[in-house]
Amino acid sequence: MLEQIWDGILKFTAQLVIPDWGSLIVLLPVFMGFVALYFFGRVLYAYATAGPKRRGGGRITPRTPPGVHMPGPTYAPVFGAVGSFALLLGLVFGGPLIIIGFAVLVVGLLYWGREGLADYDHVAGEHPQPIVIDHPGPPAGVHMPGPSFLPLLASLGVAILFAGLVFGGWIIAVGLLFTIVALLGWLNDARKEYRQVIIADTTGHLQNEPAPDWPRRIFLLMAAFLVLAVALNLGWFPPRSASGGEAGASPGTSGAPSGAPAGAPGALAVTAEGVKFNVATLSAPADKPFKILFNNKDANTNHDIDILDASGKKVFDGKDFAGVAQQTYDVPALAAAKYKFECSIHPTIMFGDLTVGG
Numbered sequence: 001m002l003e004q005i006w007d008g009i010l011k012f013t014a015q016l017v018i019p020d021w022g023s024l025i026v027l028l029p030v031f032m033g034f035v036a037l038y039f040f041g042r043v044l045y046a047y048a049t050a051g052p053k054r055r056g057g058g059r060i061t062p063r064t065p066p067g068v069h070m071p072g073p074t075y076a077p078v079f080g081a082v083g084s085f086a087l088l089l090g091l092v093f094g095g096p097l098i099i100i101g102f103a104v105l106v107v108g109l110l111y112w113g114r115e116g117l118a119d120y121d122h123v124a125g126e127h128p129q130p131i132v133i134d135h136p137g138p139p140a141g142v143h144m145p146g147p148s149f150l151p152l153l154a155s156l157g158v159a160i161l162f163a164g165l166v167f168g169g170w171i172i173a174v175g176l177l178f179t180i181v182a183l184l185g186w187l188n189d190a191r192k193e194y195r196q197v198i199i200a201d202t203t204g205h206l207q208n209e210p211a212p213d214w215p216r217r218i219f220l221l222m223a224a225f226l227v228l229a230v231a232l233n234l235g236w237f238p239p240r241s242a243s244g245g246e247a248g249a250s251p252g253t254s255g256a257p258s259g260a261p262a263g264a265p266g267a268l269a270v271t272a273e274g275v276k277f278n279v280a281t282l283s284a285p286a287d288k289p290f291k292i293l294f295n296n297k298d299a300n301t302n303h304d305i306d307i308l309d310a311s312g313k314k315v316f317d318g319k320d321f322a323g324v325a326q327q328t329y330d331v332p333a334l335a336a337a338k339y340k341f342e343c344s345i346h347p348t349i350m351f352g353d354l355t356v357g358g
Contacts, residue, residue, distance in 0.1 A: 071119045076112035083108035148189055149215050153222075154182035160226060168275055168301040168346065170229035178222050235274035267291035267328060272303040272343065277350055286336035286357030296323035305329060307354060308340045320345060 083105030090098035161175030270292055271278040284290045296303045304320035318329045320343075336357025343350035 074112075074115045076108070076115045079108035080105070080112050081108075147211050148186070149212060150182050150186040150189060153215065153218060154179060154186060156222065157182050160222075164229075166346075167233060167349070169233035169298060171226070171233060174222075174225045174229045177225070181218075233275050235276075267293040269293045269295070270305060270341075271295045271297060272323070272350065273297040275301070275346055275349060277343075277352055280352045281355070282341060282352060283355045284331070284334070287333050289333050290331050292318075292329040292331060293326065294318070294329060295326040296321060298323045302345055303343045303350070304345065305341055306344045307331065307334070308342065310338060315339070317344075 083101070085101075086104040087098070087101035090096075090101035157175055157177075157179035159175075160171065161179055164170075164172030164175045268282050268284065268290065269279075270282070272295070275298060282292075292305055294303075294305055300322055302320045302322050305316075305318040306314055307316035308314050315334060316329070316331050319327075321327055334356045339354040339356060341352050341354045
């Protein structure tokens with residue numbers, strides 16, 4: 001009897017000392033559900049207990065200060081949120097849910113627009129004559145930072161950087177360069193504003209930064225660098241030699257093209273350059289292992305070769321590696337069928353057809 005009690009205590013404490021992490025991971029959505037319910041419960045309780053309390057015979061009606069217009073209550077944001085949720089649900093499950101979600105979102109936004117127009121008409125009815133307020137400058141003792149295009153430039157630099165992370169090559173360098181330039185300019189503007197505030201503390205005079213000109217030169221420079229990076233990635237510049245590289249390769253064949261690296265006899269030769277394969281089709285014997293000699297000519301860019309069957313299932317997973325380098329893949333025997341080969345890092349632009357047998 002005591003031994004059974006002791007075994008029960010040990011089993012219970014084992015769940016605390018050495019838990020079953022697999023089971024806990026499965027229950028993670030349940031735990032998050034409890035956290036979400038607790039959060040919404042706290043929010044509802046805070047809203048229910050907020051606001052003026054009852055004093056005397058009734059509730060105090062809030063009064064808007066003179067000259068301030070407060071828009072009335074509306075369910076338009078709720079309808080907009082429901083429409084967005086319905087559209088995202090349709091994007092996940094597909095089919096007619098996409099159309100339904102899009103329709104619900106459009107109706108919610110139209111209702112929101114109608115509410116906004118009604119509120120604008122109400123304000124226009126209260127003030128038929130336009131009110132012109134002339135502000136000679138910020139109030140006394142207030143320093144306002146000057147306008148700046150640097151947040152926009154930084155956003156464009158980050159966008160180019162993320163595009164480079166997808167397509168690789170020189171685009172990464174261009175995005176990184178302009179992101180750093182924009183951030184350094186932003187830091188320089190902040191230093192100037194801080195200096196003006198320090199001067200104002202001693203002189204009592206607030207001097208705001210002047211409005212900047214449109215950064216046309218930096219925009220043109222950014223566009224030129226981006227076009228040059230795309231040209232370098234695609235191999236348009238510098239032009240390839242007529243006698244070297246892949247100039248003698250036929251894009252529809254799987255044999256070793258002229259200029260291909262030497263490798264195992266009978267291996268299928270594939271070259272990656274400019275974030276693209278030099279061949280669009282390959283052929284291999286059925287039910288026999290074969291080799292793929294892969295030459296990655298994109299410097300500091302990772303590529304690989306994966307083979308997928310008609311259902312999209314990966315039947316061969318080649319290890320990626322950075323260029324400039326080459327590697328021979330040993331592909332196991334495959335049944336006669338049509339397959340697809342692709343680079344798992346750039347599957348949308350680096351792919352082709354593999355025919356096994358026939």
